């Protein structure tokens with residue numbers, strides 16, 4: 001696997017099917033043999049895999065930049081390969097980045113996020129009501145995919161009856177290989193056009209609800225935020241918040257179905273849920289890795305990195321590092337401490353982490369309350385063929401003893 005010319009080189013591609021199938025083993029080998037390794041994939045980049053190195057690099061945002069344009073070079077940013085359009089503010093660096101984060105922070109604080117809990121629980125129960133009487137559902141299509149979309153439409157002020165369009169497209173984009181994406185990308189661009197038009201409408205005629213209305217009325221450095229930038233922020237909340245949460249919810253529910261004693265432990269001890277959520281987030285690490293660009297010569301674990309070089313920070317490998325976690329390859333529901341890197345580290349740490357925890361916790365809690373004996377058909381369940389963007393499931397059919405609806409409410413637009 002490893003060859004040494006002037007620099008430690010490996011054959012590594014986080015988008016490859018091999019990585020999707022053997023990510024834990026590949027990450028373990030990298031950490032053991034070549035913790036700062038160069039690969040030629042996607043034009044060449046370094047991959048950093050040990051916990052301490054990942055954390056140090058993520059905290060050092062002056063040397064490890066997130067910008068879409070760094071020193072006049074673009075496209076760069078936080079994905080390898082780069083995304084077609086910059087995402088704001090995740091692909092910005094200080095000082096320009098800071099006013100955007102300051103503007104967004106209050107809407108994602110622990111207190112503000114908690115206020116959304118009743119709405120999230122409402123949508124979870126409405127989703128479960130649609131399937132509870134028939135005794136079968138798909139963990140992804142009927143629950144883990146709709147809930148983040150329903151919440152986000154309300155949170156942003158997007159038309160709630162379009163939740164399915166947003167949810168389906170985000171999910172399809174993530175699991176469809178790039179060479180088959182033409183039709184999805186066309187549909188996605190159409191939807192983006194609608195969101196863009198809505199931003200313009202709200203600027204002229206605010207409804208007074210949802211984050212979009214706040215953004216079109218806000219100022220940065222004394223000037224209104226242009227529609228393109230507002231769109232980019234809205235798109236980031238959708239792209240960052242949807243399939244990440246969907247993926248970890250599906251993974252956790254499937255694991256609980258496969259480990260009935262642990263599921264029963266969670267049913268009998270509701271207080272265990274908060275540590276269990278952290279452990280699911282650590283173990284399944286929905287967003288496996290994100291990129292940075294080196295701005296100054298820097299040494300990581302004795303390896304010299306040069307300005308302009310691209311670096312992949314593997315949150316997933318950091319979360320599996322045996323020097324940071326005891327028995328990292330086991331899911332230990334009461335693991336403590338659990339300083340995982342799943343939401344990132346440093347100035348770009350996930351804005352939506354509090355919301356994600358509420359969504360994940362509520363979905364698990366309500367499934368355990370309302371369909372405690374659910375069984376997943378693992379033969380029919382399908383994992384993502386590539387986990388370079390998100391580590392998740394395309395779908396996961398399940399059956400359970402039917403129960404009673406809580407209300408007759410239908411999902412919006414159905």
Ligand code: HEM
Pocket residue numbers: 066078089090091101236237240241242244245248285286287290315341342343344345347348349350351352353355356
């Ligand atoms: C389990 C679910 C989630 C995971 C694993 C996750 C993961 C991450 C990670 C790793 C970052 C850091 C990016 C970096 O360092 O470059 C991040 C940033 C971000 N996340 Fe999340 N996320 C999740 C849910 C959400 C939700 C629900 C929202 C919105 C409602 C959200 C919105 C954002 C935003 C806006 C940023 C950019 C922050 C910045 O650049 O300052 N995320 N997320």
